[in-house]
Amino acid sequence: xxxxxxxxxxxxxxxxxxxxxxxxxxxxxxxxxxxxxxxxxxxxxxxxxxxxxxxxxxxxxxxxxxxxxxxxxxxxxxxxxxxxxxxxxxxxxxxxxxxxxxxxxxxxxxx
Amino acid sequence: xxxxxxxxxxxxxxxxxxxxxxxxxxxxxxxxxxxxxxxxxxxxxxxxxxxxxxxxxxxxxxxxxxxxxxxxxxxxxxxxxxxxxxxxxxxxxxxxxxxxxxxxxxxxx
Numbered sequence: 001x002x003x004x005x006x007x008x009x010x011x012x013x014x015x016x017x018x019x020x021x022x023x024x025x026x027x028x029x030x031x032x033x034x035x036x037x038x039x040x041x042x043x044x045x046x047x048x049x050x051x052x053x054x055x056x057x058x059x060x061x062x063x064x065x066x067x068x069x070x071x072x073x074x075x076x077x078x079x080x081x082x083x084x085x086x087x088x089x090x091x092x093x094x095x096x097x098x099x100x101x102x103x104x105x106x107x108x109x110x111x
Numbered sequence: 112x113x114x115x116x117x118x119x120x121x122x123x124x125x126x127x128x129x130x131x132x133x134x135x136x137x138x139x140x141x142x143x144x145x146x147x148x149x150x151x152x153x154x155x156x157x158x159x160x161x162x163x164x165x166x167x168x169x170x171x172x173x174x175x176x177x178x179x180x181x182x183x184x185x186x187x188x189x190x191x192x193x194x195x196x197x198x199x200x201x202x203x204x205x206x207x208x209x210x211x212x213x214x215x216x217x218x219x220x
Contacts, residue, residue: 004154042212043155043199058207090154097206098145102154 002027006091006103014111019078021106023091032074033092033099034058034066043090049074050097081110114138117200117211125219130187134200134211137181141202141209144176146185149197149213158198159185190218 007022025032033048035058045058047066055066063085067075074093078085089106092099117134124130132146143162147155159174161167167174173186183202187194195218200211 040212043201043208043210045207056206092154098143098157098160098203098208100157102156104152104154 002101004091004093004101004103006089006106008106009104010107010109012109012111013078013081015081015083017078017081019081019108019110021076021078021089021091021108023074023076023103024072025074025091025093025101026072027093027101028071029093029095029101030071031094031097031099032068033094034064034074034076035090035092035099036060036087037090037105038087046076083110086110114209115200115202115211118214119212120215121217122214123217123219124190126190126192128190128218130185130190130194130216130218132185132187132198132200132214132216134183134202135181136183136202136209138202138204138209139178139181140204142205143203144174144183145201145203145208146172146174147199147201149199151196155199192218192220194218 004025034046035043049055049068065077092102094100115136146159149155164176164178171188175184197213199213201208
């Protein structure tokens, strides 16, 4: 069974902290994505990566960065966490540019 | 006007009914149309993927695209309680998807 694993289901951090969200896929997919999901706003793309060390900005990249040092792992970094980054974060992977398999999400609260 | 409109529901129907879920969109350049299902506390899963206009069937699910009306639908036949979930439409020109906000579907046993 294919799997996208996000390191934490729930995370609580403080304003100004540097936060790392980790995602690992076991399907040897080229493409990986980070989305956030907010009530009333739906899913919005933060960043995606189509190869190791490659990254592209999505619709809302401000305040975030990403790292892809290995094919199976895609990390999302909140450089200096703010309360408006409280959200559900979803990682996905795919063969093509359409996200196929999502992780179960990390619910991040910034206090 | 938002690019993709989807009624949030909830939509509640009895078990066995035919369900119709719909999205409208404004960007006539969209070419790829997707439906995702999201159970509570889970990530979305890709259900159906269609390119351009027409119908596509997969078991109890049928995806329909009408580009002239900028309207897409997902039909679920013989609905089951296990179909209760939020259904998200999504569409794309090439890179990047635009998602609808999802319709919450409840199938009553």
